[in-house]
Amino acid sequence: MLFETIGHTGHEQVVFCHNRDAGLKAIIAIHNTVLGPALGGTRMWSYATEQEALNDVLRLSRGMTFKAAVSGLNLGGGKAVIIGDPNTDKSEALFRAFGRFVNSLNGRYITAEDVGIDVNDMEYVLKETEYVTGVHQVHGGSGDPSPFTAYGTVQGLLATLNVAYGNEDVGKYSYAVQGVGHVGMEYVKLLRERGAKVFVTDINKDAVQRCVDELGCEAVALDEIYDCDVDVYSPCALGGTVNEKTLPRLKAKVICGAANNQLATDEIGVEVEKRGIIYAPDYAVNAGGLMNVSIEFDGYNRERAMRMMRGIYYNLGQIFQIAKRDGIPTFKAADRMAEERIAAIGKIKLPHMGNSGPRFLGRSRGQ
Ligand code: NAD
Numbered sequence: 001m002l003f004e005t006i007g008h009t010g011h012e013q014v015v016f017c018h019n020r021d022a023g024l025k026a027i028i029a030i031h032n033t034v035l036g037p038a039l040g041g042t043r044m045w046s047y048a049t050e051q052e053a054l055n056d057v058l059r060l061s062r063g064m065t066f067k068a069a070v071s072g073l074n075l076g077g078g079k080a081v082i083i084g085d086p087n088t089d090k091s092e093a094l095f096r097a098f099g100r101f102v103n104s105l106n107g108r109y110i111t112a113e114d115v116g117i118d119v120n121d122m123e124y125v126l127k128e129t130e131y132v133t134g135v136h137q138v139h140g141g142s143g144d145p146s147p148f149t150a151y152g153t154v155q156g157l158l159a160t161l162n163v164a165y166g167n168e169d170v171g172k173y174s175y176a177v178q179g180v181g182h183v184g185m186e187y188v189k190l191l192r193e194r195g196a197k198v199f200v201t202d203i204n205k206d207a208v209q210r211c212v213d214e215l216g217c218e219a220v221a222l223d224e225i226y227d228c229d230v231d232v233y234s235p236c237a238l239g240g241t242v243n244e245k246t247l248p249r250l251k252a253k254v255i256c257g258a259a260n261n262q263l264a265t266d267e268i269g270v271e272v273e274k275r276g277i278i279y280a281p282d283y284a285v286n287a288g289g290l291m292n293v294s295i296e297f298d299g300y301n302r303e304r305a306m307r308m309m310r311g312i313y314y315n316l317g318q319i320f321q322i323a324k325r326d327g328i329p330t331f332k333a334a335d336r337m338a339e340e341r342i343a344a345i346g347k348i349k350l351p352h353m354g355n356s357g358p359r360f361l362g363r364s365r366g367q
Helices: 002-009 050-070 092-104 119-128 146-165 182-193 205-215 222-227 266-274 288-298 302-326 330-348
Strands: 013-019 024-032 042-045 076-083 174-178 197-201 232-235
Touching: 002 050, 013 050, 013 092, 024 050, 024 092, 042 050, 050 076, 050 288, 050 330, 076 092, 092 119, 146 182, 146 232, 146 288, 146 302, 174 182, 174 222, 182 197, 182 205, 197 205, 197 222, 266 330, 288 302, 302 330
Parallel strands: 042 076, 174 197, 174 232
Antiparallel strands: 013 024, 024 076
């Protein structure tokens, strides 16, 4: 059953990590390393079942392959999940145990932050392995990638508004933002700076209140976010929120947000297209964080990062062009762009070269 699942998704390697003393239960999934070592964040979440955790890591890691490919990066796709409650189950031992598992892969997998994980957790991982990005600036890292992901999302939004409305005036439009965590909050700030009307929701009531008090947003109940009369729906929480139940409720002409795996199924993606909604493919839009951490290999440089992030605008433009050229939905066009690059670059590699892990320049691992 397990190998059937992995065979179906095309994964190269799936590693189950267990350390009873540290209370660690984690899964690392390496989807594809044709373009380079697999880089992708670690998510910590109280999954209801182990199967749910496995499904999530398989989906997310595949997404990373496509994200890196579409973004022009020399990276493959991987991701990890830690099964546990980020509010109660974190410890130094847990993250160091996890770091040892990451290290055992010798750079085939490089980790970073994702939902439920912050830069402090990564400091513990860094004690055990150099194959971690998004570490604090004091270690020569790039820090929390979330503001960059938010900035990149706005670059993708500009390109999407252009296709939907023929202009890029962010402030002219209204937004329903689901999830105001690390990325969502920064994204909302950027929208509000441009004068946009923004509705927000989150299970974290304090974060919502901050948006209302400090940023002038309007709060709506969790389920009401789908009914907001807005131009843009921006999922910035978890995946699968564009589904058969929510899609008929959406009034937005544009779906553009930072969350991974926004479309519950491919069928929903086709339905989105049929309804005339312009969907900005999630992994192309939210690549800012990945771009930012990828620069750590050569010694972090913020200017280079911002330049790369502005490239998201052009990547989106290319995806919309492919969709038009081939008469396919935008989510398929993004896949096509990624697959074509993986195939082309895969062909120019000599056989048996493999992908050893990168060497990190200008980084320290001490305190
Ligand atoms: P986060 O944990 O900081 O924020 C997620 C927020 O969503 C939290 O505030 C949480 O309370 C809220 N949330 C969870 N379920 C919700 C629900 N049902 N309704 C409303 N709110 C809900 O995570 P993040 O780093 O901001 O990431 C957000 C999304 O963006 C994720 O899908 C992540 O995979 C994706 N992403 C993040 C980065 C990054 O740089 N952090 C990069 C690429 C993609």
